[in-house]
Amino acid sequence: EDQVTQSPEALRLQEGESSSLNCSYTVSGLRGLFWYRQDPGKGPEFLFTLYSAGEEKEKERLKATLTKKESFLHITAPKPEDSATYLCAVQARVDSGYSTLTFGKGTMLLVSP
């Protein structure tokens, strides 16, 4: 069974204080790892997909990296508007058909001015 564990559960940062969120996963074979951002009262919003170990993707102050066992979401010089819950999900590789996503419980990030 695929499993995703995110840590920490909650993180409070000062504006400009860089940090990283962790997503550890167990999957029989990884097809893709997804990062989503979720604001209060809204649906998850897609950020990145990573497909292979060593891959990195960036968007503004966010950079996602991937190893064979975990992914990190690095936040550089965060701003209050980066406050949100960040969700990680894995998709297993299958021989045929579509493989659904397994989500972690998320990390709630609060950036104070």
Added chain:
Amino acid sequence: DAGVIQSPRHEVTEMGQEVTLRCKPISGHDYLFWYRQTMMRGLELLIYFNNNVPIDDSGMPEDRFSAKMPNASFSTLKIQPSEPRDSAVYFCASRWTSGTDTQYFGPGTRLTVL
């Protein structure tokens, strides 16, 4: 282009009542997913459809839950009878086979069963 549309956004009902949640996927998307989100369990997949056909409903918690997709533009998730433990936020998401594996989520329906 409009995203995934869900209605109602909020639903408050009493135990035992029937609840129907509605979803309109992004035009052209051929997969539709229903999820439930709670603090305890996070985001859980309930059921998904491909080309309007249910493919996997193993996440549906019990027979009180049912889902239909009568056409490519509309799906419903029904709970009958509803119970307080069904209180959660229900999300619909869609994706396009010929695109990436990315799923696009709607704004959700917050269900409260009293």
